[in-house]
Amino acid sequence: MENKNDRQLLSFLYRSLIFLMSYFVLLIVCGLLYLSFGDVIKDWMKPTPQVEVKRNIAKYDNEDNDKIEHGIHLASGLIAAKGFEIVKANCTACHSAKLITQNRATKEGWEAMIEWMQATQGLWDLGKNEPIILDYLATNYAPEEVGRRANLEEVAYYMLDLSD
Ligand code: HEC
Structure with missing residues (x-):
């Protein structure tokens, strides 16, 4: 009888150990997964950003328009x-x-x-x-009087004396 109880206890401890180990392995796998794909997952979880439509309406009749x-x-x-x-x-x-x-x-x-x-x-x-x-x-917006000077008329030409 004693022997049987011991074996049952051993078996129980053994199974608990396996269970705990699988638990830790699972934790480690999850941790590793999170480390490698955390950013991707976070991206998935993010709500889609609402695109803000800004209308660019030209402003008429504002202060600047009257300046x-x-x-x-x-x-x-x-x-x-x-x-x-x-x-x-x-x-x-x-x-x-x-x-x-x-x-x-x-x-x-x-x-x-x-x-x-x-x-x-x-x-x-x-x-x-x-x-x-x-x-x-x-x-x-009248025609401007100030413009080109009048054309020269009867211009007296002369030869430059370059002898000196
Ligand atoms: C119904 C439309 C309209 C209105 C209102 C108008 N125009 Fe014009 N105007 C035109 C068009 C079209 C042209 C030719 C534009 C081009 O050549 O790119 C023009 C051309 C002109 C030119 C250039 C002419 C040239 O020989 O280069 C002057 C100056 C001008 N407009 C003055 C005026 C004045 C002053 C008024 C107000 C009384 C006026 N426009 C209102 C349509 C208009």
Whole structure:
């Protein structure tokens, strides 16, 4: 009887030992797996980042758009003089104000350009704003007098004396 109990006890201890060892082996395997694939697993667990859609809406009618410095409306480059608002409202709808600021003409010249745009480019009838617009353009974007000097006439040529 004693012998049998001893064997049972031994067998129990033996099996417990095997169990504990398998347990440790399992722990070590898990640890090794975690060490080698931890980053991959962490990546899996991460929630998918929400993509933030930022809309880049051009801001109209903000402070900068109204800024005037040294008499120039910064956003359009137009001279901020009498009639400027009407010109900005009517003349920057289709193209940049640069077409205006880089041009110079007399009142008749500006009128011709407006008529050309009305005839061929779909510019609307400017109504009672037309004289205001023409005054603004002819005053602020008039042909510049200061330009090239006049051509020389009857130039007296002479020979350089190189004898000395
Ligand atoms: C309905 C659209 C429209 C409006 C509004 C408009 N334009 Fe134009 N304008 C045009 C087009 C189109 C052109 C030709 C652009 C090009 O050649 O790239 C043009 C050209 C011009 C040019 C260049 C002409 C040249 O001979 O080079 C000037 C200056 C100009 N516009 C001034 C004005 C002024 C001043 C106003 C306001 C009264 C105005 N535009 C309003 C359509 C318009």
